[in-house]
Amino acid sequence: MLDPRFENLSDAELVEICNSGRRRDAIEAFDSLYRRHRDYVTRVALRYSSDRDVAADALQDTFLYLLKKFPPSGAGLILTARLRSFLYPVARNLTLTALRQTRRREQNVDLEPDQLPDPRTVDPQYENLAKAMQGLSARHREVLLLRYVDGMRLNEIAEALDVPPGTVKSRLHFAIRELRVKLKIV
Amino acid sequence: MSTESESIDLPGDIVEGLRRLDKSVAVLTPAVDRRVANAAAAHFEHRPDTVRPKKRRWAVAGTLAASLAVGVFLVRTQTDMEPAMLANDIDGSGVVDILDAFALARMSDGAASQAQIDALIGDIVALNGTSP
Numbered sequence A: 001m002l003d004p005r006f007e008n009l010s011d012a013e014l015v016e017i018c019n020s021g022r023r024r025d026a027i028e029a030f031d032s033l034y035r036r037h038r039d040y041v042t043r044v045a046l047r048y049s050s051d052r053d054v055a056a057d058a059l060q061d062t063f064l065y066l067l068k069k070f071p072p073s074g075a076g077l078i079l080t081a082r083l084r085s086f087l088y089p090v091a092r093n094l095t096l097t098a099l100r101q102t103r104r105r106e107q108n109v110d111l112e113p114d115q116l117p118d119p120r121t122v123d124p125q126y127e128n129l130a131k132a133m134q135g136l137s138a139r140h141r142e143v144l145l146l147r148y149v150d151g152m153r154l155n156e157i158a159e160a161l162d163v164p165p166g167t168v169k170s171r172l173h174f175a176i177r178e179l180r181v182k183l184k185i186v
Numbered sequence B: 001m002s003t004e005s006e007s008i009d010l011p012g013d014i015v016e017g018l019r020r021l022d023k024s025v026a027v028l029t030p031a032v033d034r035r036v037a038n039a040a041a042a043h044f045e046h047r048p049d050t051v052r053p054k055k056r057r058w059a060v061a062g063t064l065a066a067s068l069a070v071g072v073f074l075v076r077t078q079t080d081m082e083p084a085m086l087a088n089d090i091d092g093s094g095v096v097d098i099l100d101a102f103a104l105a106r107m108s109d110g111a112a113s114q115a116q117i118d119a120l121i122g123d124i125v126a127l128n129g130t131s132p
Helices: A011-020 A023-048 A052-068 A083-102 A124-135 A138-149 A154-161 A165-182 B012-022 B030-043 B053-063 B065-077 B079-085 B098-108 B114-128
Strands: none
Touching (some): A011 A023, A011 B098, A023 A052, A023 A083, A023 A138, A023 B030, A052 A083, A052 B030, A083 A154, A124 A165, A124 B012, A138 A154, A138 A165, A138 B012
């Protein structure tokens, strides 16, 4: 059972405990980080693959990667932005790697998310939006989700995607414009 | 560089739709939960375990007979108050650890000096058996 004292701590505080805390505290802190960001990492994985097994593997591998950042195997993690900016590229890359390894028919898996929820299965209210998103390029779709769903700022998106902020701004601008055209928003 | 506010934006209902689409798929991960928890337990296995400050106090008292007598008296007469009496146990957990440093910083809302927080962290590190 989770220690309630950890629930009110920030990600940075939990990371610090994982870096240098005692055994029991470090385990609890890492578990808190996992439970806090588990659904987010899963959702990121599912943006790139509709295969739930791939998503589950990516979830596990993402947190094992994070775990190795902490002593004794790692030098410790220093957060320069929100933890999600760190987790996002890890989950994304692990998902794409898993896709490359497991799919036989792919021709263009590179940076090409598998799919958002199938427009045929989504709430009819959002069917047009789902179709419009499917029609965007992978990079445009990605930056829209990071900005509007994940709530990241431009500099956080830049860090997560490892591109300059100007590139993020440009992609975001064209993505919004393209989506508005597809949705016939004046 | 231009500011974010200069970007064109999406209507609120579209943003809400994007959020709902993204959350429309749920995945239960009990097996992954277990594997990650086991990996964390193994990873941190060799960290020093929790050391009760009481032990440290007893170690000091062991070198001073008079302090030992006072300690025994306190334990016998006020056992129900023990956790609250621990020095620097800010969150009242019965253990002085790094959580107390965070609690002190948060509770004091800036009133606690950095020196106080540093002193508490130094105490925690000392309890850990490692040098600051």
